[in-house]
Amino acid sequence: MSPEMSALQEQILKLKEEKRAIILAHNYQRDEVQDIADFVGDSLELSRRASAIDCNMIVFCGVNFMAESASILSPEKTVLLPERAALCPMADMIHVDSPRPVRTSFPGFDNPPPYVFPPEYSLRDIKKKYPGVPVVAYVNTTADIKAESDICCTSANVVKVVESLPGDEVICIPDKNLSLWAQRNTKKRVIAWDGYCNIHERVTTHDVEAARAAYPNALLMAHPECRIEVLEKADHVTSTSGMLRFAKSSSAREFIVGTEIGLMHRMRKENPEKLFYPLRKDMICPNMKKTTLKSVIRAFQENTYLIKVPEHIRVPAKKALDRMLAIK
Ligand code: 13P
Numbered sequence: 001m002s003p004e005m006s007a008l009q010e011q012i013l014k015l016k017e018e019k020r021a022i023i024l025a026h027n028y029q030r031d032e033v034q035d036i037a038d039f040v041g042d043s044l045e046l047s048r049r050a051s052a053i054d055c056n057m058i059v060f061c062g063v064n065f066m067a068e069s070a071s072i073l074s075p076e077k078t079v080l081l082p083e084r085a086a087l088c089p090m091a092d093m094i095h096v097d098s099p100r101p102v103r104t105s106f107p108g109f110d111n112p113p114p115y116v117f118p119p120e121y122s123l124r125d126i127k128k129k130y131p132g133v134p135v136v137a138y139v140n141t142t143a144d145i146k147a148e149s150d151i152c153c154t155s156a157n158v159v160k161v162v163e164s165l166p167g168d169e170v171i172c173i174p175d176k177n178l179s180l181w182a183q184r185n186t187k188k189r190v191i192a193w194d195g196y197c198n199i200h201e202r203v204t205t206h207d208v209e210a211a212r213a214a215y216p217n218a219l220l221m222a223h224p225e226c227r228i229e230v231l232e233k234a235d236h237v238t239s240t241s242g243m244l245r246f247a248k249s250s251s252a253r254e255f256i257v258g259t260e261i262g263l264m265h266r267m268r269k270e271n272p273e274k275l276f277y278p279l280r281k282d283m284i285c286p287n288m289k290k291t292t293l294k295s296v297i298r299a300f301q302e303n304t305y306l307i308k309v310p311e312h313i314r315v316p317a318k319k320a321l322d323r324m325l326a327i328k
């Protein structure tokens, strides 16, 4: 570690104590940001921490929807997102009342798949089309979408959440890949939306074949935001922290990691005797990388950027998050 880096880290530790703050970081954050966090985890673990933590301030090193969830769950705390532009593009792929952005191409599909709704559809339109069918919102959504949904889910619990609901059908928004994965693992009919994460969607079965050929002894783990044909070829499909648990408990020594490469930092740190290879080297989420040690310091010094959700949205959104958190 460079002397400048350690000086910044020391400064952060002091500021954190002064403000009685806790730093939460997602598994995709830069290595040095993960290293100053009090807790690093996947979306589900971070939501649980945010709802249970005792502190005045949460500095959330992740993307906007994660800090928003923390603020929804703990409105009495100051929640800061160090980089205002750290957004998840998938969260903007469905709107409550207005049409979603029009897509002109569907990578991986010759034709748009049959469950894709016309671009003029909003969440309210789809709810009208399927009256009474419960809506499951992936946490990668804005607060107003959560407020319009019955329950939230993450990549770690989507199947449990779908199974917990009454009836034979569920609407699952916005990630089509996660929804297709849920469909594979439940008897209920999953009505999906056409959202996707461009970091995971770019992985093809050719990438899987190339990685398998390069690392014939490695097990392949994939995140459910990858396309279904990629997931079908994986040895284990799970959330980011699920991959960490799998790598730790498996007797295998080598792993191909099918998600954003920030996860490799913890993988290697926690399993120094094992080897980890990225499924694709360009699985880098630019939004997750926006937060730096300098932006964390600025967050403390200037109270930037305060994340606060208006009460009329926060209260119903909290209901959807609480229902998810109640599922063990
Ligand atoms: P996890 O909940 O698995 O950490 O994933 C969050 C995410 O944004 C994946 O791209």
Ligand code: SF4
Pocket: 063, 087, 088, 089, 090, 140, 197, 198, 199, 200, 225, 260, 285, 287, 288
């Ligand atoms: Fe959003 Fe994908 Fe980045 Fe996760 S990796 S925050 S889903 S853009």
